[in-house]
Structures are given as structure tokens and as C-alpha cells.
Amino acid sequence: MNQLVYKDFEAFRKLEGEQLPVGDWIMITQDMINTFADVTQDFQWVHVDVERARKESPFKKTIAHGFLSISLLSKMLMDLITVESAVMGFNYGLNKVRFPHPVMVDSRLRLHSSVTKIEEYADNGLKITWDCTLEIEGIEKPACVAEFVSLMFEG
Structure with a gap:
């Protein structure tokens, strides 16, 4: 996948309302799931107990935390787009979040997305609303x- 590169905010603003290229696949490993469990202190057996999941889960495998999936959005979007004049970006929030299907260990995810809205923010920033779907x-x-929703600032 070729990354979209924009020189500055003026060029980037033209992306409003546009579909982005489909992202590259990311493999969700048990190591990723375990590390996320360590960081968040969420050790539910459906995530971290491989043997119990094999015996008791309807999926017969462990599943990733829903919030692990959503936490990948920043990385996946950064893999798709660069704005050269941007000096920093922040997560602003999430709207209308749903997890329609669990992500089983060793599944691959990729991002389908579009830029829904771009608004001015402060003196040198933009507030961007991205429509995101993680395909399994x-x-x-x-x-x-x-x-x-994210914020991006120019220097």
C-alpha cells in the first residue's frame, strides 16, 4: 500500500469526504493480546488462557480485547497518511463505537476508512473525523x- 503524502494542511483538506486506500493487514498474535492484557490489567480467560479457550470458548481460540482492536486505529491511519507540515497529533475521541465480531488470535485485520469531516481547531490545528471499519x-x-476523531497541528 502506498502512503498518501500531503505537503500541508491546505493540501490535506482536499481529502475531506474521500475514501482512503485500504490499509495493510496486521496479524493479531497471542503476544500482542498478552501484552495488552498486561498493560490494561484485563486478564479475562477468553483473552489469555489458551488451553481454557480451546476447551470452553465457542471459538476454540483466545480472542483479542475489543479495545486492542480500536487502539490500532491510530497506527493504521498513520500508515495511510502523512502530512509533512504536521508537528504533532492527538487522539480526541471516539463516536459510535461497535465491535460486531470478535477477533480471534492469529487473525489479520485491515482498515477501511474515509475522512468524514475536517474542521479548524485552535490557531494552527485541525480536528479530523475518520470513518473507520476494521475488516477481519x-x-x-x-x-x-x-x-x-483526532487533532493535528502544524508548526
Whole structure:
């Protein structure tokens, strides 16, 4: 996938209302799930107990935390777009978040997204609303559907 590169905010603003290229696949490993559990202190057996999941889960595998999936949105968007004049960006919030299908260990995810809205923010910033859907390879329902809102600032 080729990254979209914009020189400055003026060029980037033209992306409002546009669909972005589909992102690259990311494999969700048990190590990622375990690390996320360590950081968030969420050790539910459906995430971290491989043997119990094999015996008791309807999926017969561990599943990723829903918030692990959504936490990948920043990285996935940064993989798709660069604004050269931007000096920093922040997560602003999430709207309408849903997790329609669990992400089983060793599944691959990729991002389908568009820029819904670009608004002025402060003196040198933009507030961007992204429409995001995380596709699970081989599964009809997505892992996550959300409006993701971020801030970006020029130097």
C-alpha cells in the first residue's frame, strides 16, 4: 500500500469526504493480546488462557480485547497518511463505537476508512473525523466500526 503524502494542511483538506486506500493487514498474535492484557490489567480467560479457550470458548481460540482492536486505529491511519507540515497529533475521541465480531488470535485485520469531516481547531490545528471499519480476513462482519476523531497541528 502506498502512503498518501500531503505537503500541508491546505493540501490535506482536499481529502475531506474521500475514501482512503485500504490499509495493510496486521496479524493479531497471542503476544500482542498478552501484552495488552498486561498493560490494561484485563486478564479475562477468553483473552489469555489458551488451553481454557480451546476447551470452553465457542471459538476454540483466545480472542483479542475489543479495545486492542480500536487502539490500532491510530497506527493504521498513520500508515495511510502523512502530512509533512504536521508537528504533532492527538487522539480526541471516539463516536459510535461497535465491535460486531470478535477477533480471534492469529487473525489479520485491515482498515477501511474515509475522512468524514475536517474542521479548524485552535490557531494552527485541525480536528479530523475518520470513518473507520476494521475488516477481519475471511469474516463477513467487521471487528470494529467507529468514528475516530483526532487533532493535528502544524508548526
